[in-house]
């Protein structure tokens with residue numbers, strides 16, 4: 001397969017791609033960490049090969065887990081979403097940027113008082129993880145938050161924004177779950193995500209988060225490799241975004257697989273300077289390489 005000419009579409013050969021797919025090498029991967037939207041499905045539509053690949057990996061005794069930057073949903077909601085696509089999974093198969101921010105905050109400030117800008121699901125998750133949620137703008141020093149935590153908030157209100165900005169102007173520490181500018185939505189549309197909210201907040205206050213827990217941060221991959229006992233060179237991050245999915249794998253020192261079924265196209269691959277270890281049209285081609 002060396003120097004293989006990569007075919008984006010039948011009859012359209014594209015040369016000079018940075019990575020070469022070698023089925024003998026990818027078969028050495030023991031643990032696959034999948035991005036979901038753009039990789040396994042688009043909106044509510046399962047992509048060809050997604051179920052087959054997950055089933056094949058499990059039948060081969062390999063690990064298949066799901067990592068997502070989206071902090072607006074909890075794992076039980078993803079279990080349900082994948083079940084509707086006939087992909088079985090348990091809550092333990094998912095790791096989100098919410099898990100990563102909890103892990104990182106717990107290292108230095110377990111049980112901290114926090115002001116959360118996020119969905120009710122994310123607020124509950126943070127409270128269940130031992131953090132003390134502050135509601136509204138507090139002037140009592142004993143009740144004020146030690147951190148403002150920004151997640152992907154599909155329930156954002158102007159009041160929350162104003163309170164967050166007040167705390168940031170006061171100098172309260174500021175962390176965020178993930179940097180994605182947009183989130184894929186139904187009908188091939190996009191909705192503003194946490195990264196876009198960060199830009200608005202920065203415009204108003206001049207503040208940027210001191211820590212962003214999700215991809216491209218390597219935290220999710222590091223935690224999972226340790227938990228599963230899998231070496232980094234036998235672990236691959238599979239995703240459709242270069243600046244989050246692929247960079248998280250590179251930052252973790254793991255292998256990376258870019259699929260062209262979502263955000264990234266060949267032109268982006270050639271010009272981004274980010275080089276995945278493997279490039280496939282879709283998960284169907286990974287399935288075909290591994291079976």
Ligand SMILES: [Mg+2]
Pocket residue numbers: 035036037038039239240241262
């Ligand atoms: Mg994606």
